[in-house]
Amino acid sequence: xxxxxxxxxxxxxxxxxxxxxxxxxxxxxxxxxxxxxxxxxxxxxxxxxxxxxxxxxxxxxxxxxxxxxxxxxxxxxxxxxxxxxxxxxxxxxxxxxxxxxxxxxxxxxxxxxxxxxxxxxxxxxxxxxxxxxxxxxxxxxxxxxxxxxxxxxxxxxxxxxxxxxxxxxxxxxxxxxxxxxxxxxxxxxxxxxxxxxxxxxxxxxxx
Numbered sequence: 001x002x003x004x005x006x007x008x009x010x011x012x013x014x015x016x017x018x019x020x021x022x023x024x025x026x027x028x029x030x031x032x033x034x035x036x037x038x039x040x041x042x043x044x045x046x047x048x049x050x051x052x053x054x055x056x057x058x059x060x061x062x063x064x065x066x067x068x069x070x071x072x073x074x075x076x077x078x079x080x081x082x083x084x085x086x087x088x089x090x091x092x093x094x095x096x097x098x099x100x101x102x103x104x105x106x107x108x109x110x111x112x113x114x115x116x117x118x119x120x121x122x123x124x125x126x127x128x129x130x131x132x133x134x135x136x137x138x139x140x141x142x143x144x145x146x147x148x149x150x151x152x153x154x155x156x157x158x159x160x161x162x163x164x165x166x167x168x169x170x171x172x173x174x175x176x177x178x179x180x181x182x183x184x185x186x187x188x189x190x191x192x193x194x195x196x197x198x199x200x201x202x203x204x205x206x207x
Contacts, residue, residue, distance in 0.1 A: 024101060025060050027097055027177065029101045031047075033180055035089055035170070037096055037195060037196060037199060038205065043062065046195060047189035064089060083124070087127070088169070091163060095163070124155055125174050157206060169205070175202040177199060180204055
């Protein structure tokens with residue numbers, strides 16, 4: 001699950017896991033972390049939270065900066081790029097998980113990861129409205145907006161393009177994602193500096 005440092009963190013929910021499931025969780029979180037860094041966004045921490053019981057993980061989280069919060073509100077082009085960047089970071093976990101084991105995405109997606117998908121869609125809606133509606137106000141919540149058919153079609157098209165971009169980034173940086181996941185499985189929590197150090201071993205494709 002992706003989380004901006006300034007955003008609200010969702011309380012983790014305990015799920016029964018086996019060794020394969022834990023690796024999927026680690027791959028998912030590593031996807032968020034590595035792609036955030038590839039896109040120039042700082043990562044504070046990546047963690048998996050054990051419940052203390054055997055065979056269960058309470059949750060996992062990757063804490064990053066928000067590109068939208070960093071962008072100049074007076075620069076709509078910068079805000080559009082930032083919204084797309086945030087959408088890519090949100091989708092990176094699911095795309096990494098899908099590359100690792102596609103069947104798990106549909107059948108065993110925790111609710112928190114569905115939140116990543118919905119949040120990504122909200123960022124895409126913001127990007128489209130910033131580009132097409134001069135009256136759109138940034139503080140407006142994207143999920144409160146009713147889109148006209150043309151805007152809805154643009155959201156679908158842009159979401160598909162962003163998803164394709166993320167899958168390409170995942171493929172280009174797969175060794176770094178696997179390396180980050182392995183370290184997360186070993187330590188259960190790693191800092192942004194540790195993510196950077198791991199990535200340097202694999203020559204990541206920074207944008």
